[in-house]
Amino acid sequence: TIFYDENTIKGDRKTESLLAHEIAHQWFGNSASETHFSHLWLSEGFATYMTDAYLESHYGTDTLKSELKAQRKQVFSYEQKRYAPIIDTSTTNYMIMLNPNSYEKGGWVLHMLRGKLGDSIFWKGIRTYYGKFAGKNASTEDLQKVFESVSGQNLGQYFRQWLYQPGHPQLKITWTYNNQSKSIQLNIQQTQKSDFEFPLELGIINGSQNEIKTIQVKEKNSSIQIPVSAKPERIILDPNTNLLAEGTIDEKP
Template identity: 50%
Template sequence: MQKLYPYFLNKKYFIVFLVFLCNSFLSAQLPTNGLDVKHYAFNITLNDDNNIIKGTAIITTDFTENVDKVQLDLVKKNSDGKGMTVLSVTKNNQNLQFSQDAQHLIINDKGILGQENTYTINYEGIPADGLIIGNTKNGDRSFFADNWPNRAHNWIPCNDHLSDKATSEFMVIAPDHYQVVSNGREIEETNLPGNLKLTHWKSEIPLSTKVMAIGVTKFAVNNLGNIGGVPVSAWIFPEDRDNGFKSYEFSKEILKYYIKNIGAFPFEKLANVQSKTIFGGMENASCIFYDENSVTSKDVESLMVHETAHQYFGDNVTEKDWPHLWLSEGFATYMTDLYLENKYGKDSLRSLLKQQRSEVVDFSKKFKKPVVDSSEAKNLMFLLNANSYQKGAWILHMLRRRVGDELFWKSVRSYYETYKGKNATTDDLEKIFEEVSHQNLKTFFHQWLFTSGQPYLKIGLKYDKVTKKETLNIEQKQDTVFEFPLSISFTNGNQTIIKTFNIKNKVTQEDFTISFQPKEIKIDPNVDLLFENFNLE
């Protein structure tokens, strides 16, 4: 996903963001409930009179261990009247006893390892979060799911952790002036008595709850075309039709790039949806939700490149747990850098990397945290930070320079092929890169991903005109010593040489000969190292 900042930073959203930072229900850890859900079928009824939703969830689950009670995530109705009340739970048409606590539905039924059970849960209530019911900027009523990271259980009973993927379908009954978009393929659209309409979408590809979604409002829908067998569409608020149809056209070119460089698109279609997500963009699988102002944003192209990358990295190959979020956000950020380099040239990559490097350095001054950060299980919104995005991107960039373009892309494709439809960890990525490149990357991964900070270098250079000898002194001023290549360019008039030094120690001294006296010296001239310069800037 992309935070509203830097795209559309405004106070309203910043306050929303802060509220989430403080919300304790965003805490999460690997689920211990023994569930492995196979399929969700959600029947959801929406209306125009009030914000109460009525739901019937049919949930088929396996068990990874024997359990005495079956526990699903579902937010219970609170003192503000928001949350879900369960009316009944059945299995094989038999009523089961159940109870609710603030965050869970507990069903009195035994789960047996390896045995599949199907539960039918009737419930209703006003969503406290997760399904945003309100008005579009044009004043039309709208309903947009916004499940990331674990807000789905505000409106649907589920195993609300990204490690449990299941196929899913949504059957939405809503007033017939609305259109409904969701994950997967549209199965049915039928007018019902009472000016209602049933719309049925089904995803045959297993998804995490964080990327399941429905979007319901008045839409203008443009079928943009078919790219590599994938129907691409734009779903735009009717008042924004012209702007939206035009700006979301980028989707086709972007999808082509990913199909060529990563592989076949994983999902049934690609719908680009103007929405009320609290984020700048949210990578719901096969129906990306964009902020409602995106249709007139100058940054819409890079936003779409980012969210489309997530269809591969984040949605189809999903990090196994939250500390590995950079496998989503670092990948989406660097894939965007690569796309823009390919389209606009090397200078555009360099300027993006410089910007991203300064964001990483700024963040590291405030927070001493590694990218793979296990300490933030209680505050998932905090993980939407420069470590997950910009530093993740930088690490991929340095990995690319280390193994070379050809092996970099080969490794990325191999990682995608190996883990598509599944979950992966940082170690899994390391193994793939090591297998493909035949390099030992242990130190690289350890220092960049599991250690906080980056090299903070004091660099001294002295030229002796008589001997033509240049003396280089480098001191690593940060706590942990890093290993990295550092390039320096020496220029005089039209003569330039670039020398690369492999730095391994706290202090490095090297002498070398240069036939001319350098007038201009550039540290890291091609922007290939994540570091901070002690002397310059």
């Protein structure tokens, strides 16, 4: 049961996201709950992303992107105040866990996992996880095992870097165009403390001939060549809002 002040419902939909979040807790948080408060993201991150998914289904992909961009800013802002992983075992003051790591960053972890596995496998994993732990307690390790089972993939690196270590990719990218080979040379630096592996989408903008290239980043410093049809007018970092990262991308003089 959800109790709310009747005066908060005015027809302007300002409480729509809040209500969706609390309704999502009927499944994630109240029914399938975490084994320990350090795994709070299994409640709050899930409710955050289920709200995003609801908004996406009702208002479209642009609304989802807008929500994710706002949530990403909250994650980055909080990290400047407290540099800690989502699964934070360093504190016994559990009220500290009610923070953007547990909510917004947890939601982002699910969004990126959806991108990694694809919609069909991702939602199958969500349903399988809930079916297994409804009325019970689960840990992040339990969730990982479910997704590894339904996907057939080893997700150790993914869960380790996004949930058990702090930070996010901070990128400094430069590029040059080679007219002879019709390619661009990318130099990618990760400037954050911890190492991350991730797919990086780049929007290659060239008039009406726009395209998206995806490259796999696995090192602190990478040099990658990708073919293009012509010299880009500009290159956009993460055009579809699929990566919890920030950075710059500039043409090298």
